[in-house]
Amino acid sequence: MEVAGLVLGALPLAIKALNSYRSILSSLKNVKRDLDFLVRDLETEHQILQNTCETLLKGIVPDSRLDEMIENPFGADWRGFDDQIRLRLWRSHSAFQQRLTEMHGATKELQQMLAIQEDRKTKLTDARSILNEIKHRTGFTLKKKDYTSTLTRIKEGNSVLLKLTQQNNELEPSRRSRSQAKVARLIRQLSRSIFNALRGAMTCSCAKIHNIGLELRRRAVGWASAFSTNFKPGKDATSSTTQTLLQAAATSILPATTTFVLPTVTDLCQLVRAGKSTAADCYGLVTDVEHKFELYPQPNQTEARSFVTLRQVLKESEKGNLSPPFGYPEQLKLALALSTSVLHLYNTPWLARIVTLDDVVFLRETSLNYHSPYQPFVTKDFPPQPNSQPQQMHPLLPGRLRPMDLTVLSLGTLLIQIITGRRIADLDLDLGGSGSGSGSGSGTNLNSVLSKKEAASQLAGPVLQCGGMNYESAVQWCLGSILGVAGLEDDHFCQNFYEGVVARLEADSRIQQR
Known part of the structure; x- marks a missing residue:
């Protein structure tokens, strides 16, 4: 210019x-x-x-x-x-x-x-x-x-x-x-690759008790992601729980300007426990079949962090115990981050088929104070072996001849509870005791789903009052789209999801930031 x-x-x-x-x-x-x-x-x-x-x-x-x-x-x-x-x-x-x-x-x-x-x-x-x-x-x-x-x-x-x-x-x-469908496909592919690269570097005997968290935020192609790796001590560990934030960034495809070769990380558990002197130091490379990622410690990291779920945050918000308060700006920011992440992380190891209040977590440094107020994460355990087949994200329910989009329904119910600032028991999706959001569950039948949809629809007034027209329209789009044949695996549906949900929340977010 x-x-x-x-x-x-x-x-x-x-x-x-x-x-x-x-x-x-x-x-x-x-x-x-x-x-x-x-x-x-x-x-x-x-x-x-x-x-x-x-x-x-x-x-x-x-x-x-x-x-x-x-x-x-x-x-x-x-x-x-x-x-x-x-x-x-x-x-x-x-x-x-x-x-x-x-x-x-x-x-x-x-x-x-x-x-x-x-x-x-x-x-x-x-x-x-x-x-x-x-x-x-x-x-x-x-x-x-x-x-x-x-x-x-x-x-x-x-x-x-x-x-x-x-x-x-x-x-x-x-x-x-x-472009949203194309962007979503690229980010899903990259996020799977990052998960697999980190899992491949977790070769310790205590890998089963480790989990990794992905920050939920709006991402673009060529993005760098912040990861939270929560290490629980194994039986032979002598130190207390170590919680370290890592930052993984895709390596540049441009020719390198130096001959320095980064080492490949083969034991992430041991490496993070040992730590680095400064945040500028690179741990090394974690690799997947198609990508390599540089692994860095998070700048200004602090120890002694704990995870709390969105359910716990809403519970404390109802009591007025949160610092800072979980007000409209924080609610809108969380709703936008969650909606964008549903689009970008669908059918990846990071996102459950049914997203619940317990799947979204926050880092907390003290009893009631939050790191980067209300910045959401999702955490996942490391499975012992890669799945040979991708998880079926849009399965048939018992007695049904076509799929039902439970991911979009679960997002709609979460958006309602986020903006009203309270837990609503009638909106909890019954997972049949699985507790992971990954199975169809015997309790998640057609009547149950329609009951949840009806309960959510009756809250249109409070949602409109707390969130405004765009927010309420985004919720209604979610509730009105669960019975369609297509889901988030379909490009046209992804574009409609962006326009009907994400773009509306983005518009309110831009106004809020002025």
């Missing part, structure tokens, strides 16, 4: 120079008339380009900085935001840049023709010097016809930039929506 700033800044310099020459040569009517036309045309093109830049940057640049950028086109802020602009322009980015480069060349010609110096000032300040410059034919000119070609390039380029910006801004919401 730096080139756009240079073009945007060059036009007012040309207008200022023309106004100066017009004032000095006001007695020459033919010259004044030509300069009037040039000033009018350049002012119009400047306004169009200002509006184009503002439209293009809206939603990318913070509102508090946008006006300042437009008014200060030569400022340092114009050197940023290239990645976001490239994403917004999509396939049009190359054409946009080409037109912008052509306009930049035209404005440089304009500055030369108007004798504007490197310091952005005109060297001609009186009638005699202006007329002498014209007489010696140095390239300086004030005839309108001499500017026709340059102005045409500016006008045509400006028109193309405006059209491309308007079209891409209109298409961006649709593109984001259409």
